[in-house]
Amino acid sequence: xxxxxxxxxxxxxxxxxxxxxxxxxxxxxxxxxxxxxxxxxxxxxxxxxxxxxxxxxxxxxxxxxxxxxxxxxxxxxxxxxxxxxxxxxxxxxxxxxxxxxxxxxxxxxxxxxxxxxxxxxxxxxxxxxxxxxxxxxxxxxxxxxxxxxxxxxxxxxxxxxxxxxxxxxxxxxxxxxxxxxxxxxxxxxxxxxxxxxxxxxxxxxxxxxxxxxxxxxxxxxxxxxxxxxxxxxxxxxxxxxxxxx
Ligand SMILES: [Zn+2]
Ligand SMILES: [Zn+2]
Numbered sequence: 001x002x003x004x005x006x007x008x009x010x011x012x013x014x015x016x017x018x019x020x021x022x023x024x025x026x027x028x029x030x031x032x033x034x035x036x037x038x039x040x041x042x043x044x045x046x047x048x049x050x051x052x053x054x055x056x057x058x059x060x061x062x063x064x065x066x067x068x069x070x071x072x073x074x075x076x077x078x079x080x081x082x083x084x085x086x087x088x089x090x091x092x093x094x095x096x097x098x099x100x101x102x103x104x105x106x107x108x109x110x111x112x113x114x115x116x117x118x119x120x121x122x123x124x125x126x127x128x129x130x131x132x133x134x135x136x137x138x139x140x141x142x143x144x145x146x147x148x149x150x151x152x153x154x155x156x157x158x159x160x161x162x163x164x165x166x167x168x169x170x171x172x173x174x175x176x177x178x179x180x181x182x183x184x185x186x187x188x189x190x191x192x193x194x195x196x197x198x199x200x201x202x203x204x205x206x207x208x209x210x211x212x213x214x215x216x217x218x219x220x221x222x223x224x225x226x227x228x229x230x231x232x233x234x235x236x237x238x239x240x241x242x243x244x245x
Pocket of ligand 1: 119123131135212216
C-alpha cells in the first residue's frame with residue numbers, strides 16, 4: 001500500500017481517492033439509515049432524538065452538497081500525496097502494531113482539536129455563510145454527514161496536512177482517520193438515540209451534535225466533550241428537557 005501510494009501518478013491517486021470517498025459515504029450512510037430507520041425501531045431499541053419533520057427537499061439538498069464534498073475529499077487526496085512527492089512528509093516504513101495504534105489515538109485527538117477550531121471559525125460572522133448550508137438540516141439524517149459548503153469541506157478536509165509534516169505516520173493510521181471520522185459523523189447526524197439509558201461516550205457525542213443542530217450555538221466538538229468543556233461552550237440537557245449552557 002505504501003509503495004503504491006508513493007509510486008502512483010497524480011491522476012491515479014485522485015481516482016483512488018474518489019472511489020474511496022464515494023464508496024465510504026454511500027456504505028456508511030446506507031448502513032446507518034438501515035439500522036436507525038428500520039432495524040433498531042423494529043427491535044424496539046432506541047428512539048429518535050428530534051421528532052420534528054425534515055424540511056422540504058432535505059434529502060435531495062443533502063445528497064447534492066455531499067456529492068461536491070465527496071469530490072473535494074476524493075480529488076483532494078492529491079494534497080497529502082503532494083506533501084509526500086515534494087519530500088515535505090514521509091510515510092513510516094514497516095511500522096509496528098503499537099506504533100499504528102498510538103498514531104491512530106493521536107490523530108483521533110488531533111481530529112477533535114482541528115474540528116473544534118474550524119467549527120468555531122465557521123460560526124463566526126465572517127465565515128458563517130459557509131456553514132449555514134450544513135445547518136440547513138435542523139433535524140439531521142445520516143446523509144447530513146457530508147452536507148457541507150465547499151469552503152467548509154476544504155477546511156475540514158485539511159485535517160491530516162499538519163500532522164503529516166510533523167511526523168512520519170503509517171499509511172494505516174492515515175487511512176483510518178477519514179473512515180473513523182465518517183463513521184462518527186454519520187452516527188452524529190443519525191438523529192437516533194441507540195440506548196437512551198447509556199452514558200457510552202459515542203452515544204453522548206451523538207446527542208451533543210443533534211443538540212448543536214437544534215440550537216445552533218454550543219457543542220462545537222466532534223465526538224469527545226473535552227474541547228467544549230475547556231472552552232466553556234458545552235450545552236447541557238436537563239432532565240426536564242430544557243437546555244442550558
Ligand atoms: Zn455548526
Ligand atoms: Zn452537523
